[in-house]
Amino acid sequence: MTYYTGAVSAVPTARRQDYIDYARAVWEVFQRYGATRMVETWGVDVPHGKLTDFHRAVEAAEDESIAFSWITWPDRDSADAAWRKMQEDGAMDALPKMPYDGSRMIFGGFAPVVEEGGTAAGRYYQGFALAVPEANKAAYVDAARKAWTLFDRTGALGLVEAWGDDVPRGKRTDFYRAAAAIEGEVPVFSWIAWPDRATCQAAEEAMRADGEMEIEMPFDGKRMVWGGFEPVFDSGA
Numbered sequence: 528m529t530y531y532t533g534a535v536s537a538v539p540t541a542r543r544q545d546y547i548d549y550a551r552a553v554w555e556v557f558q559r560y561g562a563t564r565m566v567e568t569w570g571v572d573v574p575h576g577k578l579t580d581f582h583r584a585v586e587a588a589e590d591e592s593i594a595f596s597w598i599t600w601p602d603r604d605s606a607d608a609a610w611r612k613m614q615e616d617g618a619m620d621a622l623p624k625m626p627y628d629g630s631r632m633i634f635g636g637f638a639p640v641v642e643e644g645g646t647a648a649g650r651y652y653q654g655f656a657l658a659v660p661e662a663n664k665a666a667y668v669d670a671a672r673k674a675w676t677l678f679d680r681t682g683a684l685g686l687v688e689a690w691g692d693d694v695p696r697g698k699r700t701d702f703y704r705a706a707a708a709i710e711g712e713v714p715v716f717s718w719i720a721w722p723d724r725a726t727c728q729a730a731e732e733a734m735r736a737d738g739e740m741e742i743e744m745p746f747d748g749k750r751m752v753w754g755g756f757e758p759v760f761d762s763g764a
Contacts, residue, residue: 529642530606531689532598533716534634535656535705537587538627543569543759545626546594550760552623557598560609560618564599564763568652571724572755579752584656584705585631594627595654595756597716603692606636633702635694637716640664641671644685648764649720651727656752657715658708659745664690666745667715674742681730684720691715707750724755 538546550567557565570593573581581593600606613619633656659667671688678686691714694702702714721727758764 528602529639530600530603530692531637531639531687531716532600532606532634533637533689534594534596534632535581535585535654536594536596536627536629536632537582537585537591538594540590540592542626543592547759549623549626550596554760554762556613556618556622557609558762560613561605562598562600562609565596565760566648566758566763567594567596567760568654568756569594569759570754571757574754576752577749579705579707579750581654581656581705581752581754584633584702584752585700587631591627593754593756595652595718595754597718603636603638607693631700633697633700633705635702635714635716636692637689637694637714638692639687640668640690641675641686641688643672643675643687644679644683644720648758648761649684649722650758651721651724652756652758653719653721653727654754654756655715655717656702656705657717657746658703658706658712658750659690659715660711661713662711663745664713670742670745671717677734677742678719678730681733682722682726683730684722686717686719688715688717705752712746724757727755
């Protein structure tokens with residue numbers, strides 16, 4: 528089953544092109560070790576929240592932008608083997624220097640529980656990080672599938688909901704802190720692909736006007752982290 532390495536980073540806004548160049552170089556390595564796709568997106572509508580947000584999740588400074596990204600693998604075994612082999616071969620050490628502070632990057636391994644709409648490349652993405660009670664996994668899947676019927680009807684290209692499967696706890700930042708997770712909750716990494724930002728905004732307005740956004744959520748939505756992103760590198764595009 529498809530498996531994802533999801534990550535969120537704070538990148539100096541002035542180094543956007545350096546980040547894109549870095550992504551291209553990194554992809555050449557990941558592809559050799561079995562990755563099937565890599566998508567890097569750049570925050571263009573990332574709000575500051577009262578409890579949580581992507582800025583706090585990676586301790587972003589005012590002159591930094593949020594990058595939301597993922598690597599697709601055939602399955603977890605392939606991902607684990609690739610990371611291990613890259614370390615053994617020294618491939619990771621040979622990569623160019625990161626154009627951002629990697630110590631603040633949050634990352635983890637995620638197994639998809641909902642994948643809808645295919646893998647079409649979007650020109651705009653809504654990215655999310657949240658914490659769901661482990662006992663509510665089935666209810667979360669049901670809610671996500673119900674939500675997809677609304678997104679699909681209003682122009683979305685695809686939806687992925689990925690359940691935390693191998694998410695490390697960091698010294699400074701991690702996905703648990705990002706969504707202020709409490710004991711018994713699991714990090715979830717997800718995104719919705721749209722043909723463009725205008726379609727996404729029109730869909731939100733239409734669903735809000737119709738009252739369709741009021742889906743009962745089996746998690747604390749006040750701690751959900753979200754933002755709007757535009758792709759800057761997509762190996763599958």
